[in-house]
Amino acid sequence: MAPEPPKFDGLFTAYGQRAFLTSSIELWYRKCIRDNPFTLDCLVIKISWYKKQNGVEHEFLRFDILSPDRVHTSIVIAERDATRPTDTIAPLDTVGAVTPPDAVTPSFSPQDVAGDSTRGAHDLISYATLDSSASAELERKCKKAARICTLTFPEGVGPSANQLATLLYVTSKHEPKYTITNTQCYWFVDTVFEALKSLFAGAQQDIPNHRGGTWNRVRIPTKGSVDEVCGKYRAARTALAEEAEQKHRAEQQQEEERQREREQRQAAEEVAKREREKRQAAEEQCQAAEEQRQAAEEQRQAAEEQRQAAEEQRQAAEEQRQAAEERAREMEEEREKERQAAEEEIAQLRRELEASRAGATAQQV
Numbered sequence: 001m002a003p004e005p006p007k008f009d010g011l012f013t014a015y016g017q018r019a020f021l022t023s024s025i026e027l028w029y030r031k032c033i034r035d036n037p038f039t040l041d042c043l044v045i046k047i048s049w050y051k052k053q054n055g056v057e058h059e060f061l062r063f064d065i066l067s068p069d070r071v072h073t074s075i076v077i078a079e080r081d082a083t084r085p086t087d088t089i090a091p092l093d094t095v096g097a098v099t100p101p102d103a104v105t106p107s108f109s110p111q112d113v114a115g116d117s118t119r120g121a122h123d124l125i126s127y128a129t130l131d132s133s134a135s136a137e138l139e140r141k142c143k144k145a146a147r148i149c150t151l152t153f154p155e156g157v158g159p160s161a162n163q164l165a166t167l168l169y170v171t172s173k174h175e176p177k178y179t180i181t182n183t184q185c186y187w188f189v190d191t192v193f194e195a196l197k198s199l200f201a202g203a204q205q206d207i208p209n210h211r212g213g214t215w216n217r218v219r220i221p222t223k224g225s226v227d228e229v230c231g232k233y234r235a236a237r238t239a240l241a242e243e244a245e246q247k248h249r250a251e252q253q254q255e256e257e258r259q260r261e262r263e264q265r266q267a268a269e270e271v272a273k274r275e276r277e278k279r280q281a282a283e284e285q286c287q288a289a290e291e292q293r294q295a296a297e298e299q300r301q302a303a304e305e306q307r308q309a310a311e312e313q314r315q316a317a318e319e320q321r322q323a324a325e326e327r328a329r330e331m332e333e334e335r336e337k338e339r340q341a342a343e344e345e346i347a348q349l350r351r352e353l354e355a356s357r358a359g360a361t362a363q364q365v
Contacts, residue, residue, distance in 0.1 A: 011074040020128035033165035041068035042161035050145040073130040080188035082178035121178040157202040187222035
């Protein structure tokens, strides 16, 4: 299964989309192609000049354009129609799925031709991805008309979609009015076709003498505008190149400014990082000093606890000593009392003995 077509407006439609897309050339150029860099890589490989077989034999151009990856092809149809004074065709704000009638070139009365009626030109673009549902209607439009001429570009010779869009835009703006005698669909197709041959040498045209620009095989006058359109195209491309260069320089300046800002921000971040590292180192030193202080305090507390324990032990020993001394004193007092009692008892016994002796002596006498 083929990959999905590129997803950008103006050239390709999704495979599942049913209707092709159409827009005014000006809107298509300004909104979709002009500032889209991808369109610079989409190359025109073939231009087909078609002529309807009925009515005023309306003519239009078909462009086959390759995608950047060379996998998909876009069908782009460019044509000029006239809007009637009573028409109410509103300008398109956005590119949308609008299917114009199969033949919108009005028929003109003899009075119109005689008076060279001037009306507003309605220059349209229709596009779709080749071989998609949306391209079927564009293919039918081409099959119902006669292909009277083909311009083929070898690889590397043809215009990009961006260059083609510029040419279609300046051609449309060069003659914004539709006149039946010189700036009608025949003029538009012929001017674009010949301008492409002039601007991009190397294209191969299959039928040099075709019947484009005729009605009932009668040549219809057209205004000779190829040289003027080519000049305006070159001026437009030069202006676009200058604008792109200015934009590039502005973007480069912005990028340089962003780079300077990034470098300044990086430098500020480096300074802030160093400050954070210094602050973190100071905090770590403070934390280490605090830990050392806490360790010293713990050691002091441990020494104090040891001193208190030793003091308590000393006090306990002192108390034990005092208790021992108290017991010894009490024992000494007890012994003293016992001694005194013994001495008193001995003295009593002596007194009694002396008294006994004295009584015995007295009896003997």
